[in-house]
Amino acid sequence: MSNDTEIPDLPTEITPQSKDFGRWYIDVVRRAELADYSPVKGCMVIRPYGYAIWELMQQGLDRRFKATGHVNAYFPLFIPKSLLMKESEHVEGFAPQVAWVTKGGTEELDEPLVVRPTSETIIGTMYAKWVQSWRDLPILINQWANVVRWEKVTRLFLRTTEFLWQEGHTAHETAEEAQEETLRMLAVYKDFAETDLAMPVVDGQKTESEKFAGAERTYSIEALMRDGRALQAGTSHYLGQNFARGFEIKFQARDKSVQYVYTTSWGVSTRMIGGVIMTHGDECGLILPPKVAPYQVVIVPISRGNWKETVLPKAQEIRDTLTARGVRVMLDDRDSQTPGWKFNEWELRGVPLRLEIGPKDLEKSQVVLARRDTREKSFVPMDGLAAKIEELLKEIQKALFDRAVKYREEHTSETDSYDEFRQIMDGRPGFVISPWCGSAECEAQIKTETQATIRNIPFVSRKPEGKRCVKCNGDAVAHAWFAKSY
Numbered sequence: 001m002s003n004d005t006e007i008p009d010l011p012t013e014i015t016p017q018s019k020d021f022g023r024w025y026i027d028v029v030r031r032a033e034l035a036d037y038s039p040v041k042g043c044m045v046i047r048p049y050g051y052a053i054w055e056l057m058q059q060g061l062d063r064r065f066k067a068t069g070h071v072n073a074y075f076p077l078f079i080p081k082s083l084l085m086k087e088s089e090h091v092e093g094f095a096p097q098v099a100w101v102t103k104g105g106t107e108e109l110d111e112p113l114v115v116r117p118t119s120e121t122i123i124g125t126m127y128a129k130w131v132q133s134w135r136d137l138p139i140l141i142n143q144w145a146n147v148v149r150w151e152k153v154t155r156l157f158l159r160t161t162e163f164l165w166q167e168g169h170t171a172h173e174t175a176e177e178a179q180e181e182t183l184r185m186l187a188v189y190k191d192f193a194e195t196d197l198a199m200p201v202v203d204g205q206k207t208e209s210e211k212f213a214g215a216e217r218t219y220s221i222e223a224l225m226r227d228g229r230a231l232q233a234g235t236s237h238y239l240g241q242n243f244a245r246g247f248e249i250k251f252q253a254r255d256k257s258v259q260y261v262y263t264t265s266w267g268v269s270t271r272m273i274g275g276v277i278m279t280h281g282d283e284c285g286l287i288l289p290p291k292v293a294p295y296q297v298v299i300v301p302i303s304r305g306n307w308k309e310t311v312l313p314k315a316q317e318i319r320d321t322l323t324a325r326g327v328r329v330m331l332d333d334r335d336s337q338t339p340g341w342k343f344n345e346w347e348l349r350g351v352p353l354r355l356e357i358g359p360k361d362l363e364k365s366q367v368v369l370a371r372r373d374t375r376e377k378s379f380v381p382m383d384g385l386a387a388k389i390e391e392l393l394k395e396i397q398k399a400l401f402d403r404a405v406k407y408r409e410e411h412t413s414e415t416d417s418y419d420e421f422r423q424i425m426d427g428r429p430g431f432v433i434s435p436w437c438g439s440a441e442c443e444a445q446i447k448t449e450t451q452a453t454i455r456n457i458p459f460v461s462r463k464p465e466g467k468r469c470v471k472c473n474g475d476a477v478a479h480a481w482f483a484k485s486y
Contacts, residue, residue: 007037021227032349042154042161052294060196070140078113083121086246093213097149115148123169124247142168157274165269171261178262182238185266186219189234198289198400204456216240222455224408225278228428230483236266286350290393295330298346302358425450435476437469454480
């Protein structure tokens with residue numbers, strides 16, 4: 001996203017990925033009508049097609065949250081300055097990104113308000129009022145909201161001044177229970193990313209320098225985009241008693257003693273839409289996984305002869321049959337555009353499956369199905385058509401995930417040599433696995449010299465027995481996954 005207030009013209013063609021991946025991404029977002037620039041610096045307008053994807057993501061996540069015992073609530077957009085200042089590490093971490101409100105109408109406010117960058121402080125204040133006894137725990141609350149972080153460099157969906165997200169905030173009786181919750185929600189994110197978005201992720205723990213401000217431990221899921229850069233797709237934080245002490249969230253324990261609760265927070269945002277675009281898209285535009293595609297099937301009648309009396313009724317019948325079975329269908333019966341134009345348009349917008357039907361198909365009692373992921377076309381009989389389409393949608397969902405896994409495997413390297421590490425990072429590197437000593441200084445030097453950061457230490461990472469740090473040659477404590485990132 002440009003920081004200019006002047007909104008650039010809509011692109012007429014999509015820049016090839018191979019020429020300029022960043023330009024390709026913006027072209028696709030705008031041409032597919034997912035989002036557009038707004039007159040407000042750093043903020044975007046999410047258009048209906050993009051918002052429909054977000055709604056499907058919300059549904060997939062919300063269903064999982066409720067299945068794990070969470071409920072939704074809503075907390076204020078504005079946070080008093082005094083609350084933000086209660087947790088010093090948290091304040092320091094967010095200070096550069098905070099937006100302030102100092103006037104209400106024409107009057108100066110007695111106390112400045114923060115436009116929420118995240119809600120730990122306001123929620124912690126409320127939990128202190130609600131929690132008296134161990135019987136009040138756990139509190140398992142999520143909210144769907146917008147947040148504001150004053151970003152210097154922005155890009156549609158990936159990093160904007162205002163964005164949409166969910167943030168879960170829970171309070172627990174014991175450290176073990178809170179830690180279990182933290183990892184449970186990370187697993188929920190991983191399942192959602194891989195099952196619904198067909199986006200494979202690496203789950204693991206962030207380093208001390210990369211953890212959330214005020215957290216004891218931060219965990220993340222990291223995905224690899226088709227330009228070799230990583231995307232942090234979701235985070236889950238074990239906050240220990242840091243916020244509980246800052247906000248006096250205390251309870252009478254089972255042994256009658258007074259103790260502080262243990263808290264967690266976790267969130268994913270609309271940047272996941274950017275992740276889907278960059279994981280699956282190709283030179284022709286979007287490729288959407290069926291589970292989050294606003295339209296899973298587009299029906300294009302071939303407008304020849306008296307098609308409105310012959311072809312169109314059959315197309316409407318197919319639409320109604322598929323809709324009754326829960327398939328999301330668009331019947332594009334516009335007179336204003338040719339079938340060829342429609343093919344290109346819906347291909348650009350990533351609809352998983354195109355159904356073509358014309359006079360000759362009616363005679364043969366068949367349709368043409370075209371897959372967006374492979375562009376494979378097949379003639380399919382009308383008899384059993386709905387079942388065949390449902391089967392194909394499942395195949396496409398799986399094929400997209402398998403293709404993304406294959407890409408990640410092909411773009412994951414392992415090296416103990418810093419010279420080789422730097423050579424790999426000079427191109428489109430992907431993930432690079434290297435032994436690391438645990439030193440923040442080494443981590444910072446690597447970032448300065450290569451732009452690569454430690455994305456996380458995966459849970460499945462093997463012990464680096466006998467290995468030396470890729471940077472300083474000291475004893476390694478972990479195999480870290482490095483990458484350039486968004």
